[in-house]
Amino acid sequence: MSSIKDVAKMAGVSVATVSRVLNDKGYVGRDTREKVEKAISELNYKPNEVARSLFKKQSSTIGLIVPDIMNPFFTELARAVEDTASNLGYNVILCNSDGNSKKEQGYLDVLQQNYVNGIIISSNTLTAEQVKAMNMPVVSIDREISRGLPTIVVENKNGAVAATQFLKKKGCKRIAHIRGTHGVVNAEERFEGYKEVVAAEEWYSDSYIVDGDYDMQTSVEATLDLLKRHPEVDGIFAANDIMAIGAIKVAHQLGIKIPEQLSIVGFDGIALTNVLTPELTTIAQPIYELGETAMNMLVGLMGQQPVHETYYKLEVTLIEKNST
Amino acid sequence: MSSIKDVAKMAGVSVATVSRVLNDKGYVGRDTREKVEKAISELNYKPNEVARSLFKKQSSTIGLIVPDIMNPFFTELARAVEDTASNLGYNVILCNSDGNSKKEQGYLDVLQQNYVNGIIISSNTLTAEQVKAMNMPVVSIDREISRGLPTIVVENKNGAVAATQFLKKKGCKRIAHIRGTHGVVNAEERFEGYKEVVAAEEWYSDSYIVDGDYDMQTSVEATLDLLKRHPEVDGIFAANDIMAIGAIKVAHQLGIKIPEQLSIVGFDGIALTNVLTPELTTIAQPIYELGETAMNMLVGLMGQQPVHETYYKLEVTLIEKNST
DNA sequence: TTGTATGCGTTATCAG
DNA sequence: CTGATAACGCATACAA
Numbered sequence: 003m004s005s006i007k008d009v010a011k012m013a014g015v016s017v018a019t020v021s022r023v024l025n026d027k028g029y030v031g032r033d034t035r036e037k038v039e040k041a042i043s044e045l046n047y048k049p050n051e052v053a054r055s056l057f058k059k060q061s062s063t064i065g066l067i068v069p070d071i072m073n074p075f076f077t078e079l080a081r082a083v084e085d086t087a088s089n090l091g092y093n094v095i096l097c098n099s100d101g102n103s104k105k106e107q108g109y110l111d112v113l114q115q116n117y118v119n120g121i122i123i124s125s126n127t128l129t130a131e132q133v134k135a136m137n138m139p140v141v142s143i144d145r146e147i148s149r150g151l152p153t154i155v156v157e158n159k160n161g162a163v164a165a166t167q168f169l170k171k172k173g174c175k176r177i178a179h180i181r182g183t184h185g186v187v188n189a190e191e192r193f194e195g196y197k198e199v200v201a202a203e204e205w206y207s208d209s210y211i212v213d214g215d216y217d218m219q220t221s222v223e224a225t226l227d228l229l230k231r232h233p234e235v236d237g238i239f240a241a242n243d244i245m246a247i248g249a250i251k252v253a254h255q256l257g258i259k260i261p262e263q264l265s266i267v268g269f270d271g272i273a274l275t276n277v278l279t280p281e282l283t284t285i286a287q288p289i290y291e292l293g294e295t296a297m298n299m300l301v302g303l304m305g306q307q308p309v310h311e312t313y314y315k316l317e318v319t320l321i322e323k324n325s326t
Numbered sequence: 327m328s329s330i331k332d333v334a335k336m337a338g339v340s341v342a343t344v345s346r347v348l349n350d351k352g353y354v355g356r357d358t359r360e361k362v363e364k365a366i367s368e369l370n371y372k373p374n375e376v377a378r379s380l381f382k383k384q385s386s387t388i389g390l391i392v393p394d395i396m397n398p399f400f401t402e403l404a405r406a407v408e409d410t411a412s413n414l415g416y417n418v419i420l421c422n423s424d425g426n427s428k429k430e431q432g433y434l435d436v437l438q439q440n441y442v443n444g445i446i447i448s449s450n451t452l453t454a455e456q457v458k459a460m461n462m463p464v465v466s467i468d469r470e471i472s473r474g475l476p477t478i479v480v481e482n483k484n485g486a487v488a489a490t491q492f493l494k495k496k497g498c499k500r501i502a503h504i505r506g507t508h509g510v511v512n513a514e515e516r517f518e519g520y521k522e523v524v525a526a527e528e529w530y531s532d533s534y535i536v537d538g539d540y541d542m543q544t545s546v547e548a549t550l551d552l553l554k555r556h557p558e559v560d561g562i563f564a565a566n567d568i569m570a571i572g573a574i575k576v577a578h579q580l581g582i583k584i585p586e587q588l589s590i591v592g593f594d595g596i597a598l599t600n601v602l603t604p605e606l607t608t609i610a611q612p613i614y615e616l617g618e619t620a621m622n623m624l625v626g627l628m629g630q631q632p633v634h635e636t637y638y639k640l641e642v643t644l645i646e647k648n649s650t
Numbered sequence: 651t652t653g654t655a656t657g658c659g660t661t662a663t664c665a666g
Numbered sequence: 667c668t669g670a671t672a673a674c675g676c677a678t679a680c681a682a
Contacts, residue, residue, distance in 0.1 A: 003438070003461075005659055016669045021661055028662095029667045051439040052385065053659030055376045056674050063419070063440070071408070072597070077401050084395070084422055093436060095387070096420040098408055112417060114327070115375040116387070137327075218601065247601050254603050273396070277542065277571050279578050279603060329675055340653045345677055352678090353651050377675035380658050 004045040013041040024049060055117050060138075064300060065113040067097040067106060067123040073216075073244065074272040075289060076124070079143070082293025083122055090301055092119070101183075103127035110136060120300045122293075126186045139303035141312075143296045146187050152303060152312040154296050158188045161285040161318040162195025165239045165267040168283075170199065172265055172326050174237030178210040180224055180249060182241035189216070192241045192269060210235070214245045221248030229256060236264055243268035243275055243284055250278070250325065265326040271318075281323035288316055328369040337365040348373060379441050384462075388624060389437040391421040391430060391447040397540075397568065398596040399613060400448070403467070406617025407446055414625055416443070425507075427451035434460060444624045446617075450510045463627035465636075467620045470511050476627060476636040478620050482512045485609040485642040486519025489563045489591045492607075494523065496589055496650050498561030502534040504548055504573060506565035513540070516565045516593060534559070538569045545572030553580060560588055567592035567599055567608055574602065574649065589650040595642075605647035612640055 006024075010017045015034060022028045023038045030038075041047070055061035066083050068076040080096065087094045095118065097109040106125055110132065113121060120139040130148040133140045141152040169177050179196045182189025193211070200206050210232065212224035221240065225248060229235060240246035246268030250260060258264050260280055268275065271286025295314055302310050330348075334341045339358060346352045347362045354362075365371070379385035390407050392400040404420065411418045419442065421433040430449055434456065437445060444463040454472040457464045465476040493501050503520045506513025517535070524530050534556065536548035545564065549572060553559060564570035570592030574584060582588050584604055592599065595610025619638055626634050 006661095007659080017660080018662085018669055018671090019667090022668090025661080031667055034668080048435060048439050050380075050441075050659050051436075052376055052379045052441045053674090054661080056374075056380050056658090056676090057660050057662085059674075061376065061440075066420075070405070071395070072401055072405050077396055080420070081395050081422060084420055088421075093419045093440065095417045096390075096404070096408055097412075098405060111372060112375075115372050116385075116417065117374075117376045251601060251603070274598070274601075277575060277598075278601075279575070330677095331675080341676075342653060342655095342678080343651090346652090349677075355651055358651080374675050377658090378677080380660090380674090381676055381678085383658075 003050070004047050005050065006047075008045055009038065009041045009047050012045065013037045059117060060119045060304075061093075061117045062091055063093040063095060063116065063118045064297075065095045065097060065109065065118045065121040065123075067099050067109055067121065067125065069101045069124060070098055071096065074274055075144075075242070075270050075287075078272065078289040079124075079293040082290040083297050086294045086297035090297070092297075092301070099125065101126065107132070114138075119304045122296050122300060126183075139300055141296050141300050141303070143292060144188065152299055154292055154299065154314045154316070155188070156287045156292070156316045156318050158191035158318075159195040159198075161269060161287075161320075162192040162239065162241075163199055164195075164318075164320050165269065165285050166196050166199035168320055168322075169237035169239060169265055169267060169326065172237070172261075174265055176205055176210065176232065176235045177237040177239060178212065178228055178232065178235045180212055180214045180221055180228075180238060180240040180245050182214060182216045182245075184213065186216075189241055196239055214241065214248075216242050216245065218244050218248040218251075221245035222252055225249040225252040229253070229258070238264065238266045240266065240268050243270040243272045243282060246282055246284070246325075247274070247278065250280070250282070261324060261326050267326060269318075271321060275321075275323065280325045283323045283326040284321055285318045286321045287318050292316060327374070328371050329374065330371075332369055333362065333365045333371050336369065337361045383441060384443045384628075385417075385441045386415055387417040387419060387440065387442045388621075389419045389421060389433065389442045389445040389447075391423050391433055391445065391449065393425040393448060394422050395420065398598055399468075399566070399594050399611075402596065402613040403448075403617045406614040407621050410618045410621035414621070416621075416625070423449065425450065431456070438462070443628045446620050446624060450507075463624055465620050465624050465627070467616060468512065476623055478616055478623065478638045478640070479512070480611045480616070480640045480642050482515035482642075483519040483522075485593060485611075485644075486516040486563065486565075487523055488519075488642075488644050489593065489609050490520050490523035492644060492646075493561035493563060493589055493591060493650065496561070496585075498589055500529055500534065500556065500559045501561040501563060502536065502552055502556065502559045504536055504538045504545055504552075504562060504564040504569050506538060506540045506569075508537065510540075513565055520563055538565065538572075540566050540569065542568050542572045542575075545569035546576055549573040549576040553577075553582070562588065562590045564590065564592050567594040567596045567606060570606055570608070570649075571598070571602060574604070574606070585648060585650050591650060593642075595645060599645075599647070604649045607647045607650040608645055609642045610645045611642050616640060 268284040275282040538545040592608040599606040
């Protein structure tokens, strides 16, 4: 790897001049510039980003912290963030926190030591203090950390209301809910939406609500338990798609026909929903857009751009397939 | 962020001494060390990785270049790499190349400028020259770039043979193959394996082989075409799971019963295979182990460890489910 | 055992 | 318009 010195030597100028043409700053004579550019291309010189980072106290790198990239929702999000970052000239460091706050803080430290320019994170445990301590832009995605902090979320409650109402409209008389992880804001909101729709029903009871942990395993267990206790259930709203898929699996095992005997609606709109049989009716989030918006917002904040919308609540849409 | 100077000042020593205790190198007096350690913890000092990188000409970061993180195979791989890297104190920069060699080279440049310590890549277009030009350890995963380069692959041909033989054993009389992307070594190998088993059959013909591109879309088209032309097909070996799932979808649409009328075997063993109905019989790769092994090999190479096994060909296993 | 000085590759300031 | 030079934060060779 040749350095700025090599370029300077070859062009017969000082490093300062090379730096000027590199960054297009300050005055540079016409022919001097040409000489330098020639040397640059001949040496195939590329500026050392590390040295640059050291001087500027920031790198062209951002951190992305998600609970688990294996969750298709976060996979798609990661892809969106990486695409957008790459187009804007940023690298992204991927971190899987498993929702573990120790790991999260560990990653936060590492990222800070590496002079990342900003962070996109999906976390339930992060506090506003931790964010402030980072001393760099942090945008929270999918989960709201604290009012006032840059955040991108979706209409969780509205989506849940739509899902539940849709089941009612489809003629379901006993609608159950598989909850998302306790304590996670979006899980609570989706639960709220469900409750709002069914609370007034004469059949309504807490025993129609079972706990999942946003993953397949817990959903399978919860659904088994639910359908054993309440064989009369004819509609299920699951707080995310993965859990809905788990529910479908259980229904299959029990010989329950979908959608004839049981209708199921998920939440997220992951690509997976289209490859299943039956395909899953779901409340689709604009996942890619979430990631894209987050990244764009982040560069805005990093660039000290003037005013900024720092709170987005994106719409969700009901996509009807044949699980209902 | 406090720097090494702050620590030195607080401890009343020179920065060199602080550096020594930090890296546990050279002589440091008992009580001096204690003073320094106290200052470090009081200031909550963390060494600046960027400055470190600049000096050492390497960072504690590696690059991971995959075609597309959205492909579940690579998602799982990425998770394995990130887990292992994190445990060993490395960060990973994620890059999606889309199999595009321009993008690949772009990422390669960026990674080099950022002093990454090494790279794990899955590519079909990369050449040995490009790798040499990087001037750092590069391990190739899932796809072999060139003999002699550090590589981790699986028994593609053997797996394909096992898959095809299994279909035969199950009583299939007309076994078709959905190929992976042309030019990709593992696709060719899987194709070889298939051919080896069926080439001697009296019914064998090239028209039982259709081209897919390792994704759902192409597989759906290819399968539709295949089954229209050859309704007598009673077994399909798809070169990866995603394509097998596409084939299942088509069979459903056409009202073909699986496994009664048609048996399907995939390749990869992605988690998705278990959530489908029917669950997919597949040739499972040890995906997580692939990523783990790659990362471990990479740190070996980066640390200039002595001898090293730089070529792994991991076993695959047939997992029988109810798609056959 | 400890401190001083130097360099890693850049950028920015300040003379010239 | 251009060139020295200091500084970014750290680690090492060399002195002391």
